[in-house]
Amino acid sequence: MDSHQLLYLLYGGNEVYRQEARFSILTALREQRIPGSFTISVMTDEPQAFDGWPVNVIPLTTAMLADWKGANGYTHRRKACAIAAGVKLADKTIFVDTDTVFFKDPATLFERINDHQYLMDQFEWTWREAAKRPVYQRFAADLVARGKAPADTLKLYNSGICGITRANTGLMDAVIALIDEWADHGSTLHTIEQIAVSFMMGDSKVVTARDCVNHYYAKKRYHHAMNKGFFETYGEQYRSDLPQLSATVPVFFPGPGLVARTLAKVRLLSVAKPLRPAAKMIIYGQAISPPDYLEAHCRHALWNRAIELMQQKNATPLAIEQVINVCVPTARQPEFKALLAQRTAL
Structure with missing residues (x-):
């Protein structure tokens, strides 16, 4: 059995999530300072996707995935089941959501885990704060009615990173039971799974991982664009130089510099106020400076978001044309209009 392992879960056959997982693995290997300091395991229903990759593949069957989803069909129950199964395979296990990149050695995160201390992605809010959020209110009221509300001071964590020891395997079994109770x-x-983890950790010592990782769940579209550009350029078959090549992709989606942001504010003054958020995205799409091979991918990610925002505002063709004339250089207007035509056709 391995001493320390990073654990991933991938299923469903979606290319976007497969690229997430592969790129995350590359960043972990890139940052690893001592070979063998940890291993990487991937639980997946497409084991062939990792042929040649330096990972331990744990095949998942359709029946197993159905069982993990449970009688109530809660998708993220599978994550809790994967951790419960995977934690038995090593002294210390860190489950990693695929939409995560490392910018420091994962080995340092294993140092933070012991039988009396857990590792999570980041602290989000206390129960007192969460219970006031609209999406929580029905759930919170139900817990109060059943006499099972936690202390106001309970800390809720994002579980994009979840590190525990083999000795605490029972924690995840209890999490699964709680998920089923809250069916x-x-x-x-949708975050019932990570709420259940936080509930079961209770007052235990919990440390976080955000100083070592970027869990980009809120900016998926932009990182997906960079992942796609990377693999289109270098291919998805593993080779020894891929981890270091992954360093050419920014850890955080690149934003424009101060001068570009200041100039954008001036240009936005001539755009109707409801369309300014979209116009800002269009301008920023031309002001960022990723590596050359990612430039178009990043620009198009921002432009597609801008088009969505204009559509949400029911912008007229004339209003959109005015935004284009203000925000897009003449030479790039055909490029933008081609994207617009694609989005309009969807």
Whole structure:
């Protein structure tokens, strides 16, 4: 059995998530300072996707995935089941959501875990704060009615990173039981899984990982664009130089510099106020400076978001044309209009 392992879960056959997982693995290997300081395991229903990759593949069957989803059909129950199964394979396990990149050695995170201390992605809010959020209110009221509300001071964590020891395997079994107890809320509160983890950790010592990783769940579209550009350029078959090549992709989606942001504010004054958020995205799409091979991918990610924002505002063709004339250089207007035509056709 391995001493320390990073654990991933990938299923469903979606290319976007497969690229997430592969790129995350590359960043972990890139940052690893001592070979063999940890291993990487991937639980997946497409084991062939990792042929030649330096990972331990744990095949998942359709029946197993159905069982992990449970009788109530809560998708993220599978994550809890994967951790419960995976934690038995090593002294210390860190589960990693695929939409995560490392910018420091994962080995340092294993140093933070022991039988009396857990590792999570980041602290989000206390129960007192969460219970006031609209999406939590029905769930919170139900817990109060059943006499099972936690202390106001309970800390809720994002579980994009979840590190525990083999000795604490029972924690995840209890999490799964809690998920099933809260089955009625899984369809409206999608974070039931990570709430259950926080509940079961209770007052235990918890440390966080955000000084070592970027869990980019809120900026997926932009990182997906960079992942796609990377693999289109270098291919998805593993080779020894891929981890170091992954360093050419920014850890955080690149933003424009101070001068570009200041100039954008001036240009936005001539755009109708409801369309300014979209116009800003269009301008920023030309002001960022990723590596050359990612430039178009990053620009198009921002421009596609801008088009979505204009569509949400029901912008007229004339209003959109005015935004284009203000925000897009003449030479690039055909490029933008081609994207617009694609989005309009969807």
